[in-house]
Amino acid sequence: MYLLYLVCGLLISSCAWAREEDVLEFGDSDFDAKIAEHETALVMFYAPWCGHCKRLKPEYAKAAEDLIRNDPPVALVKVDCTEAGKDTCSKNSVSGYPTLKIFRNGEYSQDYNGPREAAGIVKYMKAQVGPASRELKSIADFEKFLAQAKESVVVGFFEKESDLKAAFLQLANKLREKVQFAHSSFKDILNKQGLTDGVVLFRSAQLKNKFEPESVSYSGTAETADLNDFVTKNFHGLAGLRKSDNQRDFKNPLVVVYYDVDYVKNPKGTNYWRNRVLKVAKEFEGKITFAVAATSEFTHELNEFGIEFAHTDKPRVAARDADDKKYVLREEFSVDNLQNFASELLEGSLEPYIKSEPIPEAQEGSVIVAVAKNFEDVVINNDKDTLIEFYAPWCGHCKKLAPAYDELAEKLKDEEVAIVKIDATANDVSAPFDVRGFPTLYWAPKNAKNKPVKYDGGREVDDFIKYIAKEATNELKGWDRDGNPKTTKTEL
Incomplete structure (x- = not known):
């Protein structure tokens, strides 16, 4: 019995060890020779101290375990840019960490622009190797292809060459990174499907349900664009599985139902809730996009809706309308409550959720503090040219800017110009303002608040004054259009 435990323990230990070892590590001494041994390889150029690299490492290792067993295999490689791989990183123009690049037969092919989690x-x-569309040569091939699908797949049935087949293969190449394609001219497969020149989208076994057909046949023209529209429209079905790598596929108005989605450990429980979502989604087909999503994968998004992460038996629901305004279902999840929520979303009768700090009771200093709830009054409807700083409290560059920004506001306090700041981490930022880093500054002329201009000038007081003097709707009282003082002020 002890020997059995020992053998099992060694096997488990070996499996865990092999998972890490599936990621190959090359350096300057062997990179060129080793990378040439692999038909397709993904290389991560990293630095050990890099936080993003540390977060990617376990996902990368998990992906390597799967990809090394793929047919054909894909090698996942890492190169330490701070030690053994300095020259290799320099030669491959690595300027940030992590940088991922795809190599084919030892030669650089392209930058990797895909997801950063294992499944993605x-x-x-997998889409980078082999043909864009897999050829199915037997009934067994066909059935295995459908059985292994984790999401919708598209299959072409072609007795001979045709315009539809040409369009199909062209689309397969275009969408190879997003959708799995297969095709066949095998007689038994064509007879089984009853097609000689057609295309069918098949839903994965785990997503099949009674509210929509298991497959959808294409009936459009032999044009790639039309075929693409067909795949895009039907790929996710009535309530698709929304993940971090496909979330952009789901267009507004959108209702997302968050819960413990897990088709590996709990497919029955996952479909229990999804079927209830599907029942409602069927009633709003073509009007609202519905999706289900794993709570654990979208905790940040839930926080943006004011929904705190918590393990619960009942799903949570959030939505965005066509104008990207946010809404939250406050009642407990049920089919009736979801149905009412969707109806009111379409009617426009729901009250939007706005993430906002409280409106300041009083404004202290010359810089006006805005929050989401008073942004319209403070910025959009203030009848003044406005400079807005979107900042983060923890941002070092924002802290460095603060004294100059305060001084600027003090200098311009008697002008028809508002100097405003808003904490973009604690307040919603709506279009047309696009904030992707801190600080981000926008100039919003009083007669064109819907077309603000991103400020990319200097960060000293004189830089700001010259810019504002030039761009102000009406010439400033204290400065000419070139930013020169109109009068000399003597300080006592």
Whole structure:
């Protein structure tokens, strides 16, 4: 019995060890020779101290375990740019960490622009090897292809060459990183499907349900664009599985139902809730996009809706309308409550959720503090040219800017110009303002608040004054258009 435990323990230990070892590590001494041994390889150029690299490492290792067993295999490689791989990183123009690049037969092919989580890496890299559409040569091939699908797949049935087949193969190449394609001219497969020149989208076994057909046949023209529209429209079905690597596929108005989605450990429980979502989604087909999503994968998004992450038996629901305004279902999840929520979303009778700090009771200093709830009054409807700083409290560059920004506001306090700041981490930022880093500054002329201009000038007081003097709707009282003082002020 002890020997059995020992053998099992060694096997488990070996499996865990092999998972890490599936990621190959090359350096300057062997990179060129080793990378040439692999038909397709994904290389991560990293620095050990890099936080993003540390977060990617376990996902990368998990993906490597799958991809090394792919047919054909894909090698996942890492190169330490701070030690053994300095020259290799320099030669490959690595300027930030992590940088991921795809190599084919030892030669650089392209930058990797795919997801940074294991499932997404696997899907993206599998699409990089082999033909864009897999040829099915037997009934067994066909059935295995459908059985292994984790999401919708598209299959072409072609007795001979045709315009539809040409369009199909062209689309397969275009969408190879997003969708799995297969085709066949095998007689038994064509007879089984009853097609000689057609295309069918098949839903994966785990997503089949009674509210929509298991497959959808294409009936459009032999044009790639029309075929693409067909795949896009039907790929996710009535309530698709929304993940971090496909979330952009789901267009507004959008209702997302968050819960413990897990088709590996709990497919029955996952479909229990999804079927209830599907029942409602069927009633709003073509009017609202519905999706289900794993709570654990979208905790940040839930926080943006004011929904705190918590393990619960009942799903949570959030939505965005056509104007990207946010809404939250406050009642407990049920089919009736979801149905009413969707109806009111379409009617426009729901009250939007706005993430906002409280409106300041009083404004202290010359810089006006805005929050989401008073942004319209403070910025949009203030009848003044406005400079807005979107900042983060923890941002070092924002802290460095603060004294100059305060001084600027004090100098311009008697002008028809508002100097405003808003904490973009604690307040919603709506279009047309696009904030992707801190600080971000926008100039919003009083007669064109819907077309603000991103400020990319200097960060000293004189830089700001010259810019504002030039761009102000009405000439400033204290400065000419070139930013020169109109009068000399003597300080006592």
